[in-house]
Amino acid sequence: MLEQAITSSSLAGFDSFHAALIRVQPLAVLYANRLQLTRMRFIDSHSHLADTAFDADREAVIERAIEAGASLVICIGASLEDAARARELAAQYPLLRFTAGLHPQDAARFDASTQLPALEALLDAGAVAVGECGLDFHYDDAPRAKQHESFEAQLSLAAERSLPVVVHTRDAEAETAMMIDRAARDGVVGVLHCYTGSLALAERALGYGWYVSFSGIITFKNWTNTDLLRAIPDDRLLVESDAPYLAPVPRRGKRNEPAWVAHTIERLAVVRGVAPQSLADRTAENAARLFDVSPTVART
Numbered sequence: 001m002l003e004q005a006i007t008s009s010s011l012a013g014f015d016s017f018h019a020a021l022i023r024v025q026p027l028a029v030l031y032a033n034r035l036q037l038t039r040m041r042f043i044d045s046h047s048h049l050a051d052t053a054f055d056a057d058r059e060a061v062i063e064r065a066i067e068a069g070a071s072l073v074i075c076i077g078a079s080l081e082d083a084a085r086a087r088e089l090a091a092q093y094p095l096l097r098f099t100a101g102l103h104p105q106d107a108a109r110f111d112a113s114t115q116l117p118a119l120e121a122l123l124d125a126g127a128v129a130v131g132e133c134g135l136d137f138h139y140d141d142a143p144r145a146k147q148h149e150s151f152e153a154q155l156s157l158a159a160e161r162s163l164p165v166v167v168h169t170r171d172a173e174a175e176t177a178m179m180i181d182r183a184a185r186d187g188v189v190g191v192l193h194c195y196t197g198s199l200a201l202a203e204r205a206l207g208y209g210w211y212v213s214f215s216g217i218i219t220f221k222n223w224t225n226t227d228l229l230r231a232i233p234d235d236r237l238l239v240e241s242d243a244p245y246l247a248p249v250p251r252r253g254k255r256n257e258p259a260w261v262a263h264t265i266e267r268l269a270v271v272r273g274v275a276p277q278s279l280a281d282r283t284a285e286n287a288a289r290l291f292d293v294s295p296t297v298a299r300t
């Protein structure tokens with residue numbers, strides 16, 4: 001309609017430059033409005049963008065995330081090397097914030113005297129959370145005692161610095177519950193990331209003000225636990241890619257990337273009976289609150 005009005009004879013008296021300008025501007029505004037209406041706005045609360053899987057085309061992956069509506073991506077540092085790269089990336093790309101932690105699968109080589117000072121330096125350099133850290137008794141790559149030692153040390157750092165923790169837990173429910181109790185006593189809050197555990201453990205964490213994050217796993221055919229997806233309160237729910245892992249349907253099996261969080265949001269919205277954008281907005285607010293960050297990428 002606007003286009004018709006502008007191209008009508010009412011412009012006859014303008015010189016061609018101004019006529020072109022007027023023609024272009026309203027269309028640009030219309031286009032931007034339409035993009036904002038249809039494009040989802042979200043925060044990816046957990047992505048391994050420092051992973052070498054992205055070395056060849058990281059810039060394009062970040063551009064696609066912005067195009068898909070990501071307003072922030074939390075770039076997880078799961079080892080000292082990984083966190084150092086995540087820190088560099090966060091300095092380079094306004095879309096990214098970084099975390100620093102030691103993954104339980106690497107706990108066999110946990111050495112408090114050398115690794116903790118390095119981790120502290122990364123936290124001091126602007127990490128928004130400690131992690132990912134936690135317990136993984138599924139693969140049992142590292143002795144359980146070492147996993148405990150590493151996790152406990154990181155919970156202490158989080159308490160000292162008043163930072164949230166990003167927690168990985170797999171097949172270690174009772175032990176994770178005890179660690180969460182301990183963390184909560186020290187005033188630490190956190191997120192159970194890529195959550196696939198029991199409702200009981202989720203509720204234990206929620207009781208302390210923690211958050212629960214879902215990944216593309218919930219779009220898989222064999223995910224049947226819709227009760228869990230409905231049980232997390234609106235103000236404690238996060239979404240994540242966990243890229244490059246766990247690409248959601250319909251991209252399952254491919255290298256995952258933050259842009260595809262939109263599929264996870266859609267699935268979660270259907271199960272919870274809400275509009276996808278409203279769920280995206282709530283989860284973005286929650287991520288911003290937990291990590292004390294504010295989206296910085298302008299969407300035009």
Ligand SMILES: [Zn+2]
Pocket residue numbers: 046048076132242
């Ligand atoms: Zn992860």
